[in-house]
Amino acid sequence: MNKSVILSAAAVACLSAVGASAGTLDDVKARGKLSCGVASGLVGFATPDANGEWGGFDVSVCRAVAAAVLGDPKAVDFVPTTGKTRFTALASGEIDMLARNTTWTFSRDVDLKFTFVGVNYYDGQGFMVPKELGVSSAKELDGATVCIQTGTTTELNLADFFRTNGISYEPVPIETNAEAQQQYLAGACDVYTTDASGLAATRAAFENPGDHTLLPEIISKEPLGPLVRHGDNEWGDIVRWSLNALITAEELGVTSANIAEMGAGTENPEINRLLGTEGNLGEMLGLSADWAKNAIMAGGNYGEVFEKNIGENTPIGLARGLNAQWTDGGLIYSPPFR
Amino acid sequence: MTTLTDPPKESFRLSMLIYDTRYRSATIQVIALLFFMLAAAWLVNNTINNLNSLGKEITFGFFSEPAGYDINQRLLDYQNRDSHLRAAFIGLLNTLVVAVLGCITATVLGVFIGVLRLSKNWIVARIMTVYVEMFRNVPVLLWIIVAMAILTEALPSPRDFRGENPEASMAVFDTVAVTNRGVYIPEALFSRSLGDIHVLGDSSLRFDISLDFMAIMAVLIAGLFFSRKIKQSADKIQEATGIRPSTIWKRLGVVFIPLIAVLVALGFHLGYPELKGFNFQGGTHMRNSLLALWLALSLYTAAFIAEIVRGGILAISHGQTEAAGALGLRSGRIMSLVVLPQALRVIIPPMISNYLNLTKNSSLAIAVGYMDITGTMGGITMNQTGRELECVVLLMAVYLVISLSISGAMNVYNSRVKLVER
Structure with a gap:
């Protein structure tokens, strides 16, 4: 029964x-x-x-x-x-x-x-760190605590990135962007990772956006x-x-x-x-x-x-970057209306 | 002369199923059961049809695929190439850890608070009342989030420990680091370790048994056993001669001397946490997510247990307390020798349901990012594989098994302490 x-x-x-x-x-x-x-x-x-x-x-x-x-x-x-x-x-x-x-x-x-x-x-997955940490590349993040939104592709990319580079990290799984922001600002994690556009948007909402920097590595393709x-x-x-x-x-x-x-x-x-x-x-x-x-x-x-x-x-x-029209060297391209 | 004739034999007619009271209740039950089973069959059939029309048939094959994600708190070895089943197993252990820790803490706290609420000291009794009402009447999810927010916001982050004049320093003779990422405490290390036994080879349910731990436990249990023997022989001497020989040093010695010997033989020492790179390294890391969940669940459930304990004590007639007092027992001994043993039979049955509640409430762990089984199998695995039905059904089965085990064990205990009637 x-x-x-x-x-x-x-x-x-x-x-x-x-x-x-x-x-x-x-x-x-x-x-x-x-x-x-x-x-x-x-x-x-x-x-x-x-x-x-x-x-x-x-x-x-x-x-x-x-x-x-x-x-x-x-x-x-x-x-x-x-x-x-x-x-x-x-x-x-x-x-x-x-x-x-x-x-x-x-x-x-x-x-x-x-x-x-x-x-x-x-888009592509990037990393945001506080400037005071003095980190200039994602490969220097050995042992760092990383805030990550759970249930996303970024979670899997992150695991793959650290694995292929042979460095360790401590994931802090988080449900929403707002929680991630709070944990990151409180210093409960060193790094916040998500799509680069999301990082830029999150940083824009900070009190002092200038204190935080996006690392140059983009570790995935995120269309x-x-x-x-x-x-x-x-x-x-x-x-x-x-x-x-x-x-x-x-x-x-x-x-x-x-x-x-x-x-x-x-x-x-x-x-x-x-x-x-x-x-x-x-x-x-x-x-x-x-x-x-x-x-x-x-x-x-x-x-x-x-x-x-x-x-x-x-x-x-x-910046428009990859998201410029194909006529301007970007990837945005629509099939013809015919 | 009278002739006895057999009463006319009643043949069974279908209408008797309704009109004959001997059969009526059975008829109704059978019909009700049929309806219930029809409804269940319809639900299952509907689900399967709908899933088929979506093109998602039920399969459990995804459990052997690599999980691909990492889990921060793991009691056993795990890496992101392990299977989803392994991830679920790690999550299950995390659920059990927080449930066991929570049940123990909640019981200890609950008993204290329940007894103190009956204290004659007005202030103490009132404070305990406020505690109980405050924790009982706010949803546990909010307490979990509050606990996490306090731990995250109020404690220093590891980078505050750095520099010439650090803002924060380690506690307890520089051995414990309290940070907003968790508490790092010294860990036990063995320089002449006996190694581990690997059980179940490479399967998803593999685990290691530490031989060091087994050796220490064996010595400890043997020591306690001999200590008990010494006590029993002392009891015999006391009964025979009326003089109790002093046993305290013998008993301590038989437990601790072999224990210390085996620790020295294994090269026991403590590994202290040290700030290296981004985080503290070494030591045992108790993450904030675990602490917050453990704290909130214990404090919340303790409020309920306190009420149960208070009810159990009040159920014992006051005459018992007075009678014990008349025999010359002090109030502490009255509580532990007379009242609590009798109160237990009232306390234990509702206590079972509180243990079950605590275990089930631990599934709120995702609110603080604690990777329990709801977070692994019912969270990331479900989300990455898109197998909602399979994961949820399995998750329900897992909680059902855990809960039934707890209540089974507690029922055995209950039948041992309940009043033996003659």
């Missing part, structure tokens, strides 16, 4: 698991709101402001999709997730999509049954992007092309300032196809003709979103 009790209890736990495996688009339209999983607070990527309005680089992807699908960038329910809860939330149908600096890996794509629709930030569940390719297409619309808009020079004017029709057929004045791309996706226009108007094109949230003029101050 005990066995069946355990099994049934476990079954209850995942009863709610699968409800919305197909027809996510219809669900979202019926609900009138997009349910979007984001980080539980990472400056520049996903944080609520003083009025409780979510904003940030990852949040903008959610808003663009909501605008494309529902015509309203504010029609989003933001679900804060931790590194540990995010995949369960997505797999169980609690959220329609996840835009939470999540690294695209083979096993997440294939084994966890998710579809990564693209990359919105090319971060939004993802959806396997099994609903139509919905995956919508999220993928909403992201691509933002990227293409930057490439073609469509900005939130000139979009109204360009939306009336231009000489460039690709812009016309993107903004819905030519062809029927919106109809193919099951959306309105001006879906991409709405997505771009939600927060501007990819470049505008980047500059506004994490660019060089913000406290986070990230």
Whole structure:
């Protein structure tokens, strides 16, 4: 009897698991709101402001999709997730999509049954240390205590990095970025490691950001992007092309300032196809003709979103680097709208 | 003359299952059981179908894959290339460590506080009341976080021990380092060690048995055994002659002389923690996560145990105390010889459930980053492999086994101390 009790209890736990495996688009339209999983607070990527309005680089992807699908960038329910809860939330149908600096890996794509629709930030894992330690390279960190967010790829990269370099460390597992910040500032760990963009964002929130330095080593590839569940390719297409619309808009020079004017029709057929004045791309996706226009108007094109949230003029101050358009020597590249 | 005829034989009819009181209750029970089993089967079937439609069938093969992550507190050897099963085993040991430490501390504290709450000293009794109410009425998760925050924020970090005029210095004759990463205490080292026995070869459940430790324990147990023999023979002499021979030096000698001899033979010395590089090296490192969890769980559970102990003492009629007083016993001896032994039979059954609670509450460890089994198998392993159902079911089974073992052991103890009725 005990066995069946355990099994049934476990079954209850995942009863709610699968409800919305197909027809996510219809669900979202019926609900009138997009349910979007984001980080539980990472400056520049996903944080609520003083009025409780979510904003940030990852949040903008959610808003663009909501605008494309529902015509309203504010029609989003933001679900804060931790590194540990995010995949369960997505797999169980609690959220329609996840835009939470999540690294695209083979096993997440294939084994966890998710579809990564693209990359919105090319990142790598870095280390932050207080300047007073006088460390200039990650290889000098033998014996250091390292704060690490548990349930992330960084945890595995860290183990591999120290192992291959034959040096030892003491991991301090931590649940959220906020806790990590507190432990790091209290000196309970010497080093904080996570994606370099996350480190920059965390440091920006410090009282004295200048006292801390990022080490030059980037020890991994972390392509971060939004993802959806396997099994609903139509919905995956919508999220993928909403992201691509933002990227293409930057490439073609469509900005939130000139979009109204360009939306009336231009000489460039690709812009016309993107903004819905030519062809029927919106109809193919099951959306309105001006879906991409709405997505771009939600927060501007990819470049505008980047500059506004994490660019060089913000406290986070990230350079475009790998995240420049392919035409500027970066990796940001969208397939054509045709 | 009367003829006896057999009463007409009643043949069994189906309607009797409902209308005959002899069968009715059995019928109802069978039907209820059927419904329960149907519901359970539906749940299991639904789960399996849903997982299949997601393309995730239930498998446990991932346990032999390399875990890939590190665990800071490990009682046995572990490195990140070991399997997920090994990681779960290390986590299980961490759970058991904090549960055992917590149960012992909570019991000692709880008994003291429970007795002191009944003290005639007004101040002491009030302070204990405040303690009990404060700890009992705030969720244990908050106490764990508070304990961790205090340890992290209030204690000096290792870099404060550095330099010409360090801000912090080591305690107890420079042997103990109290930092915000944990407490480093001296460790036992043996220069002529006997080595270890490796059990279970290279499997995930392998462990080492320290021969030094076994030798010391063997000598200690033998010493205690002989000490007991000496006491028994002294008792015999006392009964026969009325004179008790002095045994204290003999008894101490028989325990300690062989013990010291074996320690010297093994080359026993202490290894002191020393500041090297980023951290203290050497010594035994008791991490803040362990200390915070241990402290919070003990203090919290002690408040409940105190109430149980107080209830148990109050359950003993006051006449017993007065009778013992009339025999000339002092109040301390009344408590330990008369009241507590009788109170135990009231105290132990609710104590079992508090031990179970403490063990289960230890799963809150992740709040302070203590890698117990919930943190390894139910945390990182689950997250890295995406096998939620398998990990959670196994985790539930593990806690079930731990809890049933604790309550089994405590029930055996209870049946030994309970009142023997004639």
